[in-house]
Amino acid sequence: MRISDHGADILGLITLPHTIMSSFPAFRLCGRLPRPAPILSVTRTAPLTRLTPLSPVRMASNTVEPRFAEGEDAAQLGPDTQTLLQRQGWALDADGMGVTKTFHFKSYFKAVSFVNLIAAESSAKKHHPTMTVRIGSVDVHWTTHRPRGLTQKDIAMARHCDNGADLMGAVDPGQGLKCGPKP
Ligand SMILES: C[C@H](O)[C@H](O)[C@H]1CNC2=NC(N)=NC(=O)C2=N1
Numbered sequence: 001m002r003i004s005d006h007g008a009d010i011l012g013l014i015t016l017p018h019t020i021m022s023s024f025p026a027f028r029l030c031g032r033l034p035r036p037a038p039i040l041s042v043t044r045t046a047p048l049t050r051l052t053p054l055s056p057v058r059m060a061s062n063t064v065e066p067r068f069a070e071g072e073d074a075a076q077l078g079p080d081t082q083t084l085l086q087r088q089g090w091a092l093d094a095d096g097m098g099v100t101k102t103f104h105f106k107s108y109f110k111a112v113s114f115v116n117l118i119a120a121e122s123s124a125k126k127h128h129p130t131m132t133v134r135i136g137s138v139d140v141h142w143t144t145h146r147p148r149g150l151t152q153k154d155i156a157m158a159r160h161c162d163n164g165a166d167l168m169g170a171v172d173p174g175q176g177l178k179c180g181p182k183p
Pocket residue numbers: 126127128129142143144145146
């Protein structure tokens with residue numbers, strides 16, 4: 001193995017199967033070794049005055065309802081959001097303006113490779129998540145800052161995460177790599 005190959009392997013990039021590379025246009029655009037994308041995005045918080053209404057909308061069951069950004073087609077976004085929430089394991093965040101999900105992996109490299117996959121698409125679409133990487137899992141949060149609220153972009157990127165996680169071999173929570181000695 002050449003040193004350069006080894007270096008790329010360490011990044012978890014050239015070990016990606018062809019199916020993954022061809023499913024993600026951003027990777028094809030960038031070639032075999034995409035420019036490293038930031039793992040964590042900086043979340044800019046809009047001034048509180050932009051949040052209308054100020055308090056989260058809650059249903060009788062105490063579940064937060066989705067709060068779509070101004071200009072979004074709620075009739076179209078509503079069902080798409082419900083599909084993510086009810087069938088894909090996503091949850092609304094505390095104020096209902098974002099969606100969040102934790103993906104589990106059997107290795108740290110797979111978790112980091114998943115992050116790179118999402119980061120590449122984020123750069124291409126100019127829409128960036130907040131991601132927290134752990135040894136065998138990645139927390140992903142999508143929201144739109146301007147206009148503030150949930151948008152079609154968040155839903156599309158959440159779907160992209162689900163597809164990427166499938167391709168990367170995401171596992172059930174109990175099967176993910178955990179830190180520390182085995183029980
Ligand atoms: C100018 C630039 O495209 C915008 O600031 C983008 C950047 N990335 C973003 N990412 C997310 N998640 N929400 C946004 O509103 C957003 N805005």
